[in-house]
Amino acid sequence: MNLRLLSVVLLAAVLTASCSKFNKVLKSTDYDYKLKMAQEYYEKGKYKQAQTLYEELFPIYKGTPQFEDLYYRYADCAFKQRDYVSSENLYNGFLEMFPNSTKAEEVEYMEAFSYYKQSPKPELDQTNTVKALGMMQTFINTHPGSERNKSAQEIIDKCYKKLETKELKNAELYFNMGQYRAAAIAYTSLINNYPDSQKSDEYKLQIIKSYYKYANLSIQEKREERYLKVIGEVQDFQDRYPESKLLKEAERYLTLSSNNIKSLPK
Numbered sequence: 536m537n538l539r540l541l542s543v544v545l546l547a548a549v550l551t552a553s554c555s556k557f558n559k560v561l562k563s564t565d566y567d568y569k570l571k572m573a574q575e576y577y578e579k580g581k582y583k584q585a586q587t588l589y590e591e592l593f594p595i596y597k598g599t600p601q602f603e604d605l606y607y608r609y610a611d612c613a614f615k616q617r618d619y620v621s622s623e624n625l626y627n628g629f630l631e632m633f634p635n636s637t638k639a640e641e642v643e644y645m646e647a648f649s650y651y652k653q654s655p656k657p658e659l660d661q662t663n664t665v666k667a668l669g670m671m672q673t674f675i676n677t678h679p680g681s682e683r684n685k686s687a688q689e690i691i692d693k694c695y696k697k698l699e700t701k702e703l704k705n706a707e708l709y710f711n712m713g714q715y716r717a718a719a720i721a722y723t724s725l726i727n728n729y730p731d732s733q734k735s736d737e738y739k740l741q742i743i744k745s746y747y748k749y750a751n752l753s754i755q756e757k758r759e760e761r762y763l764k765v766i767g768e769v770q771d772f773q774d775r776y777p778e779s780k781l782l783k784e785a786e787r788y789l790t791l792s793s794n795n796i797k798s799l800p801k
Contacts, residue, residue: 586612623649644683647671657700668694699729719745736779743768743788762792
């Protein structure tokens with residue numbers, strides 16, 4: 536028998552023995568033994584087996600001193616298996632049942648973290664991102680001295696970044712589709728919603744470009760008014776970002792708009 540085949544045979548034997556042992560635990564009517572084995576599986580990182588046993592023991596130990604730890608580990612098993620919808624609900628249930636638990640702070644954080652783990656790509660619905668952001672901020676506010684606050688703030692920053700990216704993609708879509716007025720409004724919202732963004736001067740330049748293109752496509756009677764809007768936006772850029780590397784590019788649109796106004800028929 537070659538070495539590879541021997542490894543497969545040995546692995547199959549180990550798995551069979553493991554399954555056989557777990558089935559014996561499942562069939563046992565000794566609940567204390569089952570709880571002990573559930574804890575053992577949990578400690579070894581065998582969360583699926585532990586979760587199965589905890590679920591069976593839930594009604595047996597409810598109301599007993601052991602129930603708090605059992606509930607906590609049961610919720611943690613869901614999280615460790617990346618079942619974040621279940622973990623979010625279970626952590627919330629734990630807090631409702633044990634509001635004064637010594638684990639309450641950790642569980643509050645983990646409930647918020649479960650929402651963060653469900654946060655999708657920026658292109659998709661960001662309900663869970665907003666929820667995670669709000670819950671992490673609440674956690675910081677209610678636990679000002681927590682050692683988890685640094686991690687909570689990092690998650691808040693990541694959530695804001697993802698929400699900013701989603702809004703940016705919407706603005707870019709309007710611009711690329713030639714809907715320049717809508718693009719200008721979308722980029723303006725980006726600056727208003729994320730005033731501390733490192734890209735705010737880029738967004739402002741896109742506002743200028745969008746209004747300029749919008750003016751170019753306008754009927755003649757509206758062009759002067761809309762070129763003046765571009766000039767106003769450039770002047771605002773000069774006030775806000777005097778050190779920006781994009782300043783010269785922004786000022787180019789001031790010159791273009793001024794020349795276009797001069798060339799309009801009187």
